[in-house]
Amino acid sequence: MIKVSVVGAKGRMGRHVVDAVNGAADMQLALALDAGDDLTRITPENTDVAVEFTVPSVTLDNVLTLIAQGVDVVVGTTGWTDERLDQVREALAKAPREGQKAFIAPNFAISAVLADYFSTQAAKYFESVEVIELHHPNKVDAPSGTAIHTAQGIAAARKAAGLPAVPDATETDGGSRGQSVDGIQVHAVRLRGLNAHEEVLFGNAGEQLTIRADSFDRGSFMPGVLLAARKLASDAPAGLTVGLANFLDL
Numbered sequence: 001m002i003k004v005s006v007v008g009a010k011g012r013m014g015r016h017v018v019d020a021v022n023g024a025a026d027m028q029l030a031l032a033l034d035a036g037d038d039l040t041r042i043t044p045e046n047t048d049v050a051v052e053f054t055v056p057s058v059t060l061d062n063v064l065t066l067i068a069q070g071v072d073v074v075v076g077t078t079g080w081t082d083e084r085l086d087q088v089r090e091a092l093a094k095a096p097r098e099g100q101k102a103f104i105a106p107n108f109a110i111s112a113v114l115a116d117y118f119s120t121q122a123a124k125y126f127e128s129v130e131v132i133e134l135h136h137p138n139k140v141d142a143p144s145g146t147a148i149h150t151a152q153g154i155a156a157a158r159k160a161a162g163l164p165a166v167p168d169a170t171e172t173d174g175g176s177r178g179q180s181v182d183g184i185q186v187h188a189v190r191l192r193g194l195n196a197h198e199e200v201l202f203g204n205a206g207e208q209l210t211i212r213a214d215s216f217d218r219g220s221f222m223p224g225v226l227l228a229a230r231k232l233a234s235d236a237p238a239g240l241t242v243g244l245a246n247f248l249d250l
C-alpha cells in the first residue's frame, strides 16, 4: 500500500484527492492537513508520498518543509518560476533521505497535457500563435500555470526552429493584448460556470489551427494525480520532475 498524505485537504482539489486516494485499492490515506496544521507531522514513517494542492503564496515553503521531512512530494499548486524550481532542486540535493523525489505538474488532466504537448509540436509550423485560458472566477492566479507552461513550450519550439517574433502591429494597448510570456501573448478569462479550459490559436495566411482542452470537472485531474503518486512510489527518477508528460508514453 502507498501511504499518501494530502496538504490542502479542505480545498477544492484537496477534497477530490482525499476521495481519490480513499478510492484507490493500492493507496491508504495517511494525514489530511490544511491551513494552520503542522506539516512536520508528515514523516517517512507515516507517509510515502505527500500530495500538495494549496495556494501559490505558500506552496514553496510547504514543499521545502516536506522535503526536509524526508518525504516525496507531488505538487499541483501553481506559481512556479525557474528560481523557485531551482530552490526545490537544491533542497532535494541535500535532502535527508537518499534518492528523494519531487514532482510538479501545472496540469494533471490528460486533455490539458496533450494540448500542451501537441502545441509544442505544432509551434514551428505557424507564423502566429496566442494562448487563451478560461477558468472559474474563484481562481486566485492569472494567467494559469498551464497557460504559462504552454506558452513557454511554444516559445522554446519557435526559438529552436529559428522563427522570428510573432507578428503584431499593436501601437496602443490598454491591456487588451494580454500578458507576454516569453513573447507569446496569453489571455485569461474568468467566468462563472467554467472550470479549467485552454485554447491555443495558431495562424498562417489563410488558415488556422485551434487546439483546445476542457476540464469540466475536477475529477479529470485525479487519474494524473494518482499516476504521479504511483510513479514516485516506484520508478520515477530521484530529484525534481516537472510535467505529467514525463510519465506518459508520448
Ligand SMILES: NC(=O)C1=CN([C@@H]2O[C@H](COP(=O)(O)OP(=O)(O)OC[C@H]3O[C@@H](n4cnc5c(N)ncnc54)[C@H](OP(=O)(O)O)[C@@H]3O)[C@@H](O)[C@H]2O)C=CC1
Pocket: 007, 008, 009, 010, 011, 012, 013, 014, 033, 034, 035, 036, 037, 053, 054, 055, 056, 058, 062, 075, 076, 077, 078, 079, 105, 106, 107, 108, 109, 145, 221
Ligand atoms: N495541477 C493541476 O492539475 C491543478 C492545479 N490546480 C492548482 O491547485 C491549487 C489549489 O487549487 P484549489 O484547490 O482550487 O484551491 P483552494 O483555494 O480551493 O484550496 C487551497 C487549500 O489550501 C489551503 N491552504 C492555504 N494555505 C495553506 C497552508 N499553508 N498549508 C496547507 N494548506 C493551506 C486552503 O485553506 P484556506 O482556504 O483556509 O486558506 C485551502 O483549503 C491552485 O494553485 C490551482 O491553480 C488546480 C486544479 C488542477
Ligand SMILES: O=C(O)C1=N[C@H](C(=O)O)C[C@H](O)C1
Pocket: 078, 106, 107, 135, 139, 140, 143, 144, 145, 146, 147, 195, 196, 197
Ligand atoms: O485553479 C485551477 O482551477 C486550475 N489551476 C491550474 C492552472 O493554473 O493551470 C490547472 C487547471 O488549469 C485548473
